[in-house]
Amino acid sequence: xxxxxxxxxxxxxxxxxxxxxAKTLLDFLRDDLGIKGVKKGCEIGECGACSVIMNGEAINxxxxxxxxxxxxxxxxxxGLEKNGELHPLQxxxxxxxxxxxxxxxxxxxxxAKTLLDxxxxxxxxxxxxxIAGNLCRCTGYKQxxxxxxxxxxxxxxxxx
Amino acid sequence: MNPKVLEPGKLKKGFAxxxxxxxxxxxxxxxxxxxxxxxxxxxxxxxxxxQVYSEHPHAxxxxxxxxxxxxxxxxxxxxxxxxxxxxxxxxxVIEDQPAIAFDKVRHMGDVVAVxxxxxxxxxxxxxxxxxVDYEILPGIFDPREAMKEGAPxxxxxxxxNVQIPQKVRNGDIEKGFSxxxxxxxxxxxxxxxxxxxxxxxxxxAFIDSNGSIRLKGSFQNPFTARRVIAEFLGIGKNRVRxxxxxxxxxxxxxxxxxxGIGCRLALLTSITGRPVRMANSRxxxxxxxxxxxPFYMKYKVGAKKDGRLCAxxxxxxxxxxxxxxxxxxxxxxxxxxxxxxxxxxxxYSDGFSVYTNNPYAGAMRGFGxxxxxxxxxxxxxxxxxxxxxxxxxxxxxxxxxxxxxSPTGQVMNHESGLREALETAAESIKWEEKxxxxxxxxxxxxxxxxxxxxxxxxxxxxxxxxxxxxASVSVQDDGSxxxxxGISDHGQGSQGVMTQIVAEVxxxxxxxxxxxxxxxxxxxxxxxTVASRGTFMGGNAVKxxxxxxxxxxxxxxxxxxxxxENKIYAADDIYYAEDNPDIIVGFEDLVDECTGRAxxxxxxxxxxxxxxxxxxxxxxxxxxxxxxxxxxxxxxTVDTETGKVTVDNFVASHNSGRALNPTQFLGQMFGGSxxxxxxxxxxxLELEEGRLQTLNFDKYTLPTACDLxxxxxxxxxxxxxxxxxxxxxxxxxxxxxxxAAVLNALAQATGNRVQHLPASLERVLLGKKLTKKKKT
Numbered sequence: 001x002x003x004x005x006x007x008x009x010x011x012x013x014x015x016x017x018x019x020x021x022a023k024t025l026l027d028f029l030r031d032d033l034g035i036k037g038v039k040k041g042c043e044i045g046e047c048g049a050c051s052v053i054m055n056g057e058a059i060n061x062x063x064x065x066x067x068x069x070x071x072x073x074x075x076x077x078x079g080l081e082k083n084g085e086l087h088p089l090q091x092x093x094x095x096x097x098x099x100x101x102x103x104x105x106x107x108x109x110x111x112a113k114t115l116l117d118x119x120x121x122x123x124x125x126x127x128x129x130x131i132a133g134n135l136c137r138c139t140g141y142k143q144x145x146x147x148x149x150x151x152x153x154x155x156x157x158x159x160x
Numbered sequence: 161m162n163p164k165v166l167e168p169g170k171l172k173k174g175f176a177x178x179x180x181x182x183x184x185x186x187x188x189x190x191x192x193x194x195x196x197x198x199x200x201x202x203x204x205x206x207x208x209x210x211q212v213y214s215e216h217p218h219a220x221x222x223x224x225x226x227x228x229x230x231x232x233x234x235x236x237x238x239x240x241x242x243x244x245x246x247x248x249x250x251x252x253v254i255e256d257q258p259a260i261a262f263d264k265v266r267h268m269g270d271v272v273a274v275x276x277x278x279x280x281x282x283x284x285x286x287x288x289x290x291x292v293d294y295e296i297l298p299g300i301f302d303p304r305e306a307m308k309e310g311a312p313x314x315x316x317x318x319x320x321n322v323q324i325p326q327k328v329r330n331g332d333i334e335k336g337f338s339x340x341x342x343x344x345x346x347x348x349x350x351x352x353x354x355x356x357x358x359x360x361x362x363x364x365a366f367i368d369s370n371g372s373i374r375l376k377g378s379f380q381n382p383f384t385a386r387r388v389i390a391e392f393l394g395i396g397k398n399r400v401r402x403x404x405x406x407x408x409x410x411x412x413x414x415x416x417x418x419x420g421i422g423c424r425l426a427l428l429t430s431i432t433g434r435p436v437r438m439a440n441s442r443x444x445x446x447x448x449x450x451x452x453x454p455f456y457m458k459y460k461v462g463a464k465k466d467g468r469l470c471a472x473x474x475x476x477x478x479x480x481x482x483x484x485x486x487x488x489x490x491x492x493x494x495x496x497x498x499x500x501x502x503x504x505x506x507x508y509s510d511g512f513s514v515y516t517n518n519p520y521a522g523a524m525r526g527f528g529x530x531x532x533x534x535x536x537x538x539x540x541x542x543x544x545x546x547x548x549x550x551x552x553x554x555x556x557x558x559x560x561x562x563x564x565x566s567p568t569g570q571v572m573n574h575e576s577g578l579r580e581a582l583e584t585a586a587e588s589i590k591w592e593e594k595x596x597x598x599x600x601x602x603x604x605x606x607x608x609x610x611x612x613x614x615x616x617x618x619x620x621x622x623x624x625x626x627x628x629x630x631a632s633v634s635v636q637d638d639g640s641x642x643x644x645x646g647i648s649d650h651g652q653g654s655q656g657v658m659t660q661i662v663a664e665v666x667x668x669x670x671x672x673x674x675x676x677x678x679x680x681x682x683x684x685x686x687x688x689t690v691a692s693r694g695t696f697m698g699g700n701a702v703k704x705x706x707x708x709x710x711x712x713x714x715x716x717x718x719x720x721x722x723x724x725e726n727k728i729y730a731a732d733d734i735y736y737a738e739d740n741p742d743i744i745v746g747f748e749d750l751v752d753e754c755t756g757r758a759x760x761x762x763x764x765x766x767x768x769x770x771x772x773x774x775x776x777x778x779x780x781x782x783x784x785x786x787x788x789x790x791x792x793x794x795x796x797t798v799d800t801e802t803g804k805v806t807v808d809n810f811v812a813s814h815n816s817g818r819a820l821n822p823t824q825f826l827g828q829m830f831g832g833s834x835x836x837x838x839x840x841x842x843x844x845l846e847l848e849e850g851r852l853q854t855l856n857f858d859k860y861t862l863p864t865a866c867d868l869x870x871x872x873x874x875x876x877x878x879x880x881x882x883x884x885x886x887x888x889x890x891x892x893x894x895x896x897x898x899x900a901a902v903l904n905a906l907a908q909a910t911g912n913r914v915q916h917l918p919a920s921l922e923r924v925l926l927g928k929k930l931t932k933k934k935k936t
Contacts, residue, residue, distance in 0.1 A: 036200040037193020039408070041358050042442040046857035049358055077193035090191040094183045097823035100831065101651025102190030103358040103408030109191060128865040135857065137356050137409050138651050140834030141865040143827055 008072050010035065011079030019066045026050045028066035029076065037077035037106045041135070048134030051107030052076050058114040060133075077106035080113065089113055089151040098147035100138035108134045112148045120156040124149060176731040177664040178885050181823040184656040185675060186406070186649070195406045198362035198378040199439040206364065206435040207236055209428055210283035212273040212290045213447055214265035217301075217517040217850030218312065219294035221261060221272060228289040229275055234282035236432045238290065240273045243427065246394025250419060252384070254323065254484040256315065257416060257520070259392055259423035265294070266314050266482035267519050268851055269448040271420065276428045276436050299850055303479040303514035304456055314482065314515040323484050326492040326511040327779035328499075330569045336471025336506025340462025344542050348459070348535040350917045352479070352845035353452035353838075354854075355524055356862055357650075359408020360445040361417055365425035366435035372399040373426050379404045380414035380650055381688035386680045388419035389426050400426065401681040410650035411835070412523035412690060416485055417449045443855045450522035451845060453490050453513070454479040455531035461539045467547050467554040469504040472567065476532065478513040478521075485522035487513030489624045494528030496623075496783045499567035500536040501578055501616035502558040507567045509779075517850045523690055525832070526896040529617060530839055537613035537900035538913060550595065551612055551904070552586045560616065568774075570782040575878040577815030578614060581791040584874045585612065585813040589793040598908055605801045608808075611904025614791040615897040618784025619889045620693035623774035627693070628767065629686035631701035633662055633709050635761035639748040641666070641673045643705075646686020647698030648678050652891055653824040654694050658702045660820055661884055665706035666713070667730020668747050684764075692788075692889035695820065697767055699884035705765025712759050713750055720745050720753065770882065786880055789815045790893040792833065792901035798909040803925030805841055805906055807867075810898075813874040817888030822875065828890045830871040836898020838863045840906075844918050 003018040010033065019028055026043070029035045029052070038061055041049030045063040052061045053075040080087040089109050092098070099105050108131060115122060115130040122130070127148045128141070136144060189195040226238040241248065241262025248262055249255045261270040273290045277283035300306045300314075306321040314321060337343060363377025373393070379385050382402040390397045402422070407414065421438060428436040440448065455476055462471035476494055480487035491511030499507050511528075544554040559578040565571055586592070594610045602608065621627045631645040643662045649655045655675040663670040678686070686698065713735070714725040721728060721744075723737035730736075733747040745753075754761055772782040795809040812829045819825040842861040846853035854860040879886020899917070906924070907913040914923050922930045 035193075036196070039197070039359070040199065040439075041360070042857050044442075044856050044858055047358060047442075077191070081192060086188075086191065090188075093191050094187040097181075097184075097827045099184060099187040099190045100653065100827060101358065101407060101409040102186070102195055103197065103651075105190050106193050124870070132864040132866045135356075135358065135862050135864065137358055137411070137835070137862065138831045139827055140830035140832075140871055141868055142830045142871045143823075145865065145870075 004067060006067055006070050008069050008074060010074045011076060021067050023066045024062050025064040025066050025069050026061040029061060035076050035078060039103055039106060041103065048107045048111065049104055051110045051134060053110050053114055056117065058111040075110065077109055080109060088154045089148065092147040092151035092154065096143050096147035096150055098139060098144040104134055104136040108136065108144060116152050116155060120152050122152060175664060177660050177670050178820045179818065179822070181821060182656060182660060182670055184653055184824065185659055186655050197359055197408050198376065198405045201364045201376055201405065202437065203364065203366060203435040206437050207276040207278060207432060208280040208283045209274055209276045209425060209436050209438040210287040211271040211424065212287045214261065214268055214270040214272055215292065216265060216294055216296055217268055218297040218299040219265050220297060221264060221292060222295055223293040224273055225291040226273060228291065229286040232282060232286035232289060234278035235275060235286045236434065237276045237428055238273055239424065239427055244392055247391040250388040250391065251484055252486060253488055257483040259420045267517055269519055274424045274428065276432060299517035301516055301518055301850055303477050303516050306514045306516050307477065307512065314517065321515040323480060323513045323515065324488040326488055326495060328495050328507050328509040328568055329779040330567060331506035333471055333473055333506045333508035337462045339470050341465040342543065342546060343460060343462045344539050345460045346539055346542065346915065348457045348538065348915045350455045350531045350534065352454050352519065352521065352847065353524065353843050354446060354845055354860055355411045355413030355449065357409030357411060357413055360440040360442055361414060361421060362439035363418065363421050363425055364435060364437040365429040367429055367433065368401065372401055373429060374401045374403065375422050375425060376403045376405055377418065378407055378414050379418045380407065380410040380648060381690065382648065382678050382680050383646065383685040384415065384688050385419045385422045389422045392423040393426055393430065403679045404648055404677050407648065407650040411525040412527065413449055415688070416522060446852055446855045450485055450520050452524040453487065453521035453528065455494065457532065457535045459535050459539055463543050465547060467543060467549045467557050469502050469558055471506040472499040472504050474498055474509040476511045478511065479516055479518060480513040481516055481518040481520035483520040485520055487521065490528035492623065493618070494532040496568055496618065497529045497616060498532030498536055500540065501560050501576065501614055501789055502567065503560055503564050504567050518847060519852065525835060526892050527691065529615065529896045530836060530899055533613065533615045533897050533900045534903060534917065537897065538903060538915065541904045541907065552582055552591055555582055555614055559614065568783050569780050572787065574786055574880050576616065576789045577876040577878040578789045578791065581789060581813040581815055581876045582614060584876065585791040585793040585811045588811045588872055588874060589795060589809055591793065594795060605799060607798045607800055607909040608795065609798065609905040609907065609909025610795045611901045611908060612791065612793045613897045613900035613904055616787045616789050617889065617893045617896060619696055619786050619788060620691050620769055620784065622772060622784030627687065627697065627769035629697035629701040630684040631698065631705045631765040632683060633702065633705040633763060633765065635709060635751055637751060637755040639672060639751045642676060643673055643702060644676045644683050645698040645702055646678050646683045647694045648689040650689065652694065652828065654698060656824060657695055657699060657820050661699050661702045662706045664885065665703060665710055667735065668733050692891040692893065695887050696883055696889055697769070699887060700767035701765040703765065703884045704767055705763050708763035708765065709761050712761060713754065716754050716757065716759060717745055717750055786882055786888065788817070788888045788893050790897050792897045794901040794905045796902060796905040796909055798906060798924060800910065803921035805919060805924060807837055807869045807902060810869045811872045811874065812894070813876055814890065814893060815876040815878045816890040816893060817883045818877055818879040818886035819875045820885065820887050825875060825890060826873045828894045829873040832891070832894020833871055833898045834863055834868050835895045837868060837902055840899035840902040840917065841919050
């Protein structure tokens with residue numbers, strides 16, 4: 001299959017790469033760019049393990065073809081840390097016990113970031129709605145919701 | 161070296177590390193994407209392997225033609241069942257499962273050939289060119305039918321589809337019923353359930369520099385896989401080395417399937433001389449992996465007017481699918497725990513695991529008990545209603561306490577804590593007020609109900625097999641510490657718990673300790689990480705190793721502190737004398753001193769579960785050495801116009817011995833509860849004559865964050881003298897009684913009891929499952 005060139009920004013870094021046109025963004029990120037924090041769980045847009053942020057929105061990267069991301073700004077879990085410091089969400093996930101097997105964690109963090117980027121004072125019910133597309137088989141979600149709520153308070157400068 | 165003076169306030173009483181909510185050592189890797197899972201691995205020159213699945217649920221393999229596949233570009237090898245150099249079949253109880261099917265296929269997930277090619281795309285394309293000539297056999301898809309005379313046999317030579325029947329016989333069942341004031345007879349069924357770990361199976365195999373074969377991958381039980389692979393290849397176990405990668409969940413699932421995958425990759429790498437890797441898609445995982453056993457249960461229970469149980473009789477038929485896997489032991493645990501955590505003198509139970517041409521079933525979190533708990537706990541509520549006793553009260557009248565006999569006649573040598581667990585759960589969910597309120601007719605389409613259920617669980621393997629585990633603790637000369645165990649972390653948090661145990665024993669900060677995942681070349685066989693035995697068995701082994709190292713440290717500290725060893729305490733990196741707190745020695749200085757004297761600060765730990773006596777022939781005795789106890793309470797709202805059930809509140813109350821890490825303890829409780837709620841309301845694999853209709857999460861419904869309540873957890877701590885620092889088990893107890901509680905709440909809300917799981921919309925609304933018309 002003839003490859004096509006795509007240019008996009010991943011975690012603030014400009015990337016130019018030749019890619020098979022039918023390749024998903026998920027496979028492109030994992031296999032072509034070696035960004036393994038994006039997880040493959042179902043490949044039909046049901047589990048959310050492959051969630052990344054594309055132009056400010058959390059999307060299932062298995063449901064987007066790589067060429068559709070031409071010119072896009074992508075954030076993966078590897079892009080959450082800033083200057084060696086963990087994002088408040090990452091810290092909260094550690095502190096609140098939101099991580100067990102960890103396979104859903106990257107997608108969950110990115111969905112949560114998208115929520116908090118728009119709403120720093122979400123209710124627990126709004127948090128649950130936001131992450132309803134990210135399946136977790138380990139935690140029962142309570143400690144995940146705790147973590148996102150805690151991070152929101154930290155980020156809004158409130159008293160968590 | 162001169163001992164120093166203790167800073168004021170440094171001296172601490174009680175535990176310094178365990179019981180503290182320390183964060184998990186693996187969580188930073190997991191929130192940054194650095195954690196390496198099996199499918200993240202690759203090696204230069206690695207081939208990709210792709211398996212070919214059976215086309216029929218039951219057929220004789222007449223011929224496998226690989227010639228076209230072999231000619232496909234990029235293909236380096238194609239293997240079939242005939243290529244196994246050693247033993248063709250494996251299994252923990254009965255060796256009936258082939259890594260690659262060779263004589264027959266017995267379910268749709270059987271692998272008949274495997275292709276290794278340069279790229280995944282080539283491997284998949286070539287796999288489609290493998291031509292198999294089958295002679296189709298009649299299939300059998302219901303275990304109750306499969307037990308009957310004349311049913312098609314999966315294994316002709318066995319002359320029956322029934323595996324190894326299990327039984328419990330205690331007291332005199334007829335006498336028990338003759339003494340009963342009331343007798344309840346009910347039937348229950350549960351479906352095939354998918355483990356649904358978020359990470360599908362994957363592995364990588366390559367030939368090591370010493371000629372041994374190394375495998376890295378999502379192995380739940382590295383020692384089991386090593387044995388199976390070595391026997392399949394016909395080589396020594398020392399020539400197969402398994403390193404598990406970070407596991408994206410397992411729940412009992414990444415067991416036999418990983419042994420099979422390991423065999424195929426090991427053979428392909430030895431044939432081609434190249435590294436070979438594979439990764440299952442979700443659909444592959446659904447087709448090939450084992451499931452939770454469907455149970456077909458008939459119960460007859462007798463009780464006195466005051467609610468005290470006098471007889472429990474049950475017959476449990478277990479659909480084992482194509483292979484035995486853990487079938488008989490799942491049936492055994494199901495019936496041993498199937499009379500509830502109650503004082504009942506007369507028990508008569510049979511458990512039959514039966515072959516069918518369905519997907520095979522095996523270990524899944526709970527291991528037979530979530531199914532039987534649904535039955536016995538429903539019957540407890542039926543009794544309560546008929547006898548006009550509150551459901552909490554009827555349980556309080558029956559629960560086992562220390563010194564009581566279990567339903568298998570075992571004298572319980574530990575506190576159950578069930579009274580407190582029931583009371584805290586009831587209080588927490590506001591039982592009295594709500595149970596009364598929901599007992600009267602409710603207006604409108606939304607009906608509320610509240611339910612409670614309790615259970616006991618045998619810790620670790622018990623009557624299921626030999627039970628021992630190993631660990632090693634090694635203090636480096638800079639004061640950093642390595643702990644290894646044969647116990648795997650599937651995501652449940654063993655890393656943290658083991659680290660905390662070492663730190664507690666050595667009196668050091670947990671941040672000094674690093675945990676390495678099991679490596680079969682570096683640690684003795686510790687059995688599988690199953691049966692909620694990780695903390696109990698692995699923790700005891702780790703504690704043993706750490707205590708041996710501590711003894712060496714204390715010997716030197718005694719000299720430095722001029723105090724007898726038994727008067728020295730250690731905490732927060734400081735060793736000090738109880739009688740003379742003015743002088744102290746820091747951990748690093750002490751290690752330095754030991755290094756100077758060539759004292760080896762390394763040791764192995766080994767723990768063997770105390771002996772028990774279970775009489776398999778008679779079906780009576782001590783089934784497990786010790787037990788844990790759980791209570792779950794649920795409040796639901798049922799929309800009687802749609803059948804939708806919403807769990808509004810859920811309380812879990814557990815006596816699992818001492819909670820070594822409360823955050824992780826609660827995490828297990830909540831996660832386990834959610835799996836139980838899924839079992840009660842949503843999860844079911846649809847099958848049509850052995851063919852799966854649910855192949856991914858679009859049709860297989862898992863609970864989302866919007867489907868689950870704000871869980872509340874209560875830790876009822878009853879430290880057990882045999883557990884590490886009094887800890888016992890939690891992984892499975894966390895899940896096994898949740899469905900029973902939800903279904904009891906549902907029954908109160910609607911007045912109709914759902915006894916065939918899951919309580920899906922149509923079962924709640926219409927009382928039956930709607931099935932599609934069969935294709936003609």
